[in-house]
Amino acid sequence: MAAVDQLSRVFSALADPTRRDMVARLTVADATVNELAEPYDVSVQAVSKHLRVLEDAGLVSRRRDAQRRPVHLEVEVFDLMTTWIERYRRRAEERYRRLDALLESLPDEPEGDIE
Amino acid sequence: MNEAEVIVDDKLPMVRIIREFDAPPAKVFRAHVDPELFVKWNWDDSYEVRFDHFDCRTGGSYRITMSGPEMTGSVHGSFHDVIANELIVQTFAPDAFPECVVLERHRFEDLGNGRTRLTAQSLVESFEYRDVFLDAGMVEGYARLDQLLAEI
Numbered sequence: 254m255a256a257v258d259q260l261s262r263v264f265s266a267l268a269d270p271t272r273r274d275m276v277a278r279l280t281v282a283d284a285t286v287n288e289l290a291e292p293y294d295v296s297v298q299a300v301s302k303h304l305r306v307l308e309d310a311g312l313v314s315r316r317r318d319a320q321r322r323p324v325h326l327e328v329e330v331f332d333l334m335t336t337w338i339e340r341y342r343r344r345a346e347e348r349y350r351r352l353d354a355l356l357e358s359l360p361d362e363p364e365g366d367i368e
Numbered sequence: 369m370n371e372a373e374v375i376v377d378d379k380l381p382m383v384r385i386i387r388e389f390d391a392p393p394a395k396v397f398r399a400h401v402d403p404e405l406f407v408k409w410n411w412d413d414s415y416e417v418r419f420d421h422f423d424c425r426t427g428g429s430y431r432i433t434m435s436g437p438e439m440t441g442s443v444h445g446s447f448h449d450v451i452a453n454e455l456i457v458q459t460f461a462p463d464a465f466p467e468c469v470v471l472e473r474h475r476f477e478d479l480g481n482g483r484t485r486l487t488a489q490s491l492v493e494s495f496e497y498r499d500v501f502l503d504a505g506m507v508e509g510y511a512r513l514d515q516l517l518a519e520i
Contacts, residue, residue: 260499260502261496261499264499265495267378268419268495273378291467337502338374341374341383341502342373342374344389345385346372346387347412348410349370349372349409349411351408351409351410351412352389352399352409353395353408354409355399355405355408356385356389356390356395357390359391359399359405
């Protein structure tokens, strides 16, 4: 269940376009709150709020070491999502391989006897 | 090579599967609306599946009872629009959880040369429920949902 909860938080966190944009920029390099706030027409406080949502979802972390406290993207969380989506895809693919086989065995004319 | 592609929307609790088939739309459509054909591919052999009724046409409905390693129970659904060889729009929910209704749209696209592109789109109740859906697949999801509901 913990994994389900975490994935829910990840999806909710990424439902917001500003937060998605912040994540996209963090894939390039770590950044401070001020650097992240720069391109947006919002206060640093608003950006901090977005960051807290991303932090709660486990998507980003903030290092304690320097004064700058750069924001760091936690790539492993994206791996979890990728794993779940890939497993869902594999199950769909298994169903559709069975459908492939069935379609091959069907007669071509739609009115044909299917028994 | 035909391979299923999955698109997970990040604004809506929606999942989309896109898959192409080496068969014309009429055939792919038939494999969805004819219960005798549908049962042959939608579940693997580990499931025992019974169609209480299955009336796949505009305004029709169905109820399916299944029993397998990860899921035992019934789902029921309504077909809102069924356009031959083109479109199936339906809603369905597990009998036990009528609020967890899924709006599903299957579009059958003629690619020519006897090929079809199927787009199966599922819009679910919430992001939480979609994650259950994603985690466990269409059918097994309900077993996980049991668990989820037992814990909250």
